[in-house]
Amino acid sequence: MDSSEDFDWRRALFERRRLGVRLGVEPLVALLEARHGPLCERPPFVVTQVVGTNGKGSTSAMLAHALRELGQGPVGLFTSPHLHRVGERVQVDGVAVEDAHVREEFAAIARCEADMGLERLSFFEVLTAIALGHFVARGCRHVVLEAGLGGRYDATTAVHAQLTVITRIGMDHQAVLGDTLDAIAGEKAAVIRPGVPSVTCAQEALAAEVIRAVAADKDAPLLLAPPTARAPLGLPGDHQRHNAGMALAALDALGLPGVGVDALDAVAWPGRLEFIDGLCFDVAHNVDAVAAVLAALRARGQAVRAVVFGCRPDKDGAGMLALLQAEGAPVWRVALEGAGEGDYPSATDPRLLEALTRARGEAGCVLVCGSHALVAPLRAWALGLAQPGDGPRLDDPRVDAEPPQRR
Structure with a gap:
């Protein structure tokens, strides 16, 4: 059980999600410069920024793992987002990092905001600032930054990559990013920087055309990464071949050519086709991701x-739901806190846990998929972990709280 001190800082941090999506990085840059000099x-x-709709986390994890294995740490x-505790990010x-470090740094950031008269940073901006400060303190040689939901105005864009x-x-976060693929x-x-190389994979035609046009306009080299011959052993699925291909192409662009997929084999990334005692956990929460998971399960029989x-x-x-129901297996709907689905059981409902036990x-x-807020508590239950103190609402930024605000 968290102490009252822990509860207070967690509540204060997580309440910042109510600020919604903040479009613009100026306050974050000002705070980072005040605390860390010309960091941005x-x-x-060396910074690699990873953006996209699907595969960001897996690709980021593969790249960071390979850099470490190649002696670049x-x-x-x-x-x-995280699964069980905020420090996982x-x-x-x-x-x-330990959550105690997040607590201490959040308090320091709040003091800096007050001293400088800055606009309050959003939840995701605070965590971005904590991460960058930690990487400076640890003397990192390489840093891999996974963007939140966006690109152009994402907090990770504050630092030069x-x-x-x-x-x-794919189609996701349309309320913030637009309602068409292009x-x-x-x-x-928009995160592509003038003259800075970019790596991508095979995309839908509309998306590919936009990426090529932006790269050409900014005179930025664009490398189309082919999929690897197989997926890394730690991350199965045909879709992971494309993510692995981008990770290896990124290594090449960073001056580490000729690396094979075997350098990625020991990567571990929870909640991605993760099998635990008869349950398969995956945080697929859009149509393309669900289709990829189902295809991967079929491919392995x-x-x-x-x-x-x-x-x-x-x-x-x-x-x-249409994709999942087409598989012919019963689909058990679960209500997420605050999602307006009172007719369905929660992820910790004893009836659901009893059915899963059987x-x-x-x-x-049994495939457990969808929001992190669903996968996290059921994964904790399957592993016998103590319930996390961060609460069930782990998705971020909070796009359902306030409309996006441009600074």
Whole structure:
């Protein structure tokens, strides 16, 4: 159980999600410069920024893992959201920071905001600032920054990157990024910097056209990474071949050519086709991601006995449900806190846990997919972990709280 002190800082931090999506990085840059000097323009490490819709986390994890294996550490990795505790988002050489560090740095950032008269940073901006400060303190040589939901105005864009990776682009976060594929691609590709190389994979035609046009306009070399012959052993699925290809192409662009997929084999990234005692966990929460997961399970001959699914109201729940129901297995809907689905059980409902207990001893697997806020508590239950203190609402930024605000 968290102490009252822990509860207070967690509540204060997580309440900043109510600020919604903040479009613009000026207050974050001002705070970073006050605390760390010219970090944004002249970072003391090589920065790779990873944007896209699907595969950002896996690609980031592969790249950070390979850099570490190739002796390029310390390597910083910033990802989102987390599964069980907020410190998971900030890692150096595969080790996540303690939540106590997040607490201390959040307090220091709040004091700096007050002293400078700055606009309050959003939840994601605070964590970005904490991550970058930690990477400076640890003397990182390489840093991999996974963007949040966007690109152009994303907090990770505050610091200059030497390489950009654009993963598969699909329909997601339309309320913020636009309601067409080319509009979303435009927001993602906007992070391409003049003359700075970019890596991407095979994209839908509209998205590919936008990425090529932006790269050409900025005279930025653009490398189309082919998929690897196989997926890394730690991250199965055909879709991971494309992510692995981008990670290897990124290594080449960073001056580390000729690396094979075997350098990625020991990578671990929880919640991505992760099998735990008859349950398969995946944080697929858009149509393209769900389709990729189902294809991966079919390719390995894995029968699906049942599906546990839940998503946020801003997602295409109907589209994902249609794909899942087409598999022929029963789909158990789960309500996420605040999602307006009172007719469905919660992820910790004893009836659901009893059904999962029975299903674990039968043939085939139970697929648990959708929001991190669904996968996290059920994964904790499957592993016998203590319930996390961060609460069930882990998706971020909070796009359902306030409309996007431009600074």
